[in-house]
Amino acid sequence: MNDLRDRLRDADPVARETPLDEHDAQQMRRAIVAAADAHGSSVVGWRRTSWATASVVIAVTVAIGISRWFEPGDEPPDETRVNAVREAPASGARESRRQLQLITPGGTRVIWVFNEDFQP
Numbered sequence: 422m423n424d425l426r427d428r429l430r431d432a433d434p435v436a437r438e439t440p441l442d443e444h445d446a447q448q449m450r451r452a453i454v455a456a457a458d459a460h461g462s463s464v465v466g467w468r469r470t471s472w473a474t475a476s477v478v479i480a481v482t483v484a485i486g487i488s489r490w491f492e493p494g495d496e497p498p499d500e501t502r503v504n505a506v507r508e509a510p511a512s513g514a515r516e517s518r519r520q521l522q523l524i525t526p527g528g529t530r531v532i533w534v535f536n537e538d539f540q541p
Contacts, residue, residue, distance in 0.1 A: 430436065441449075523531040 519535040521533045521535070
């Protein structure tokens with residue numbers, strides 16, 4: 422690694438040049454500042470501002486769209502919804518039955534009917 426650094430330093434032509442005198446350096450600085458002042462930088466600033474604003478608007482629009490896309494509906498997506506135990510209406514000689522319904526987000530339904538007369 423040091424060998425490479427030494428080779429690059431030895432081969433650098435700028436390292437062997439004499440530094441500019443103060444008059445030449447000041448003349449170069451004035452030319453650079455004058456060129457920067459003459460250039461219409463207000464147009465460039467306006468373009469950058471409009472591009473930045475458009476990018477922020479697009480990012481916010483995409484974020485809102487994604488959040489609404491993945492927004493859960495009426496049913497919770499990760500949990501099974503459990504309906505309350507309901508009693509079926511009594512019909513004639515039949516006794517009333519109770520049932521429990523489980524509904525999953527995928528649409529699977531499990532219905533348990535509780536029969537009080539059940540004998541295993």
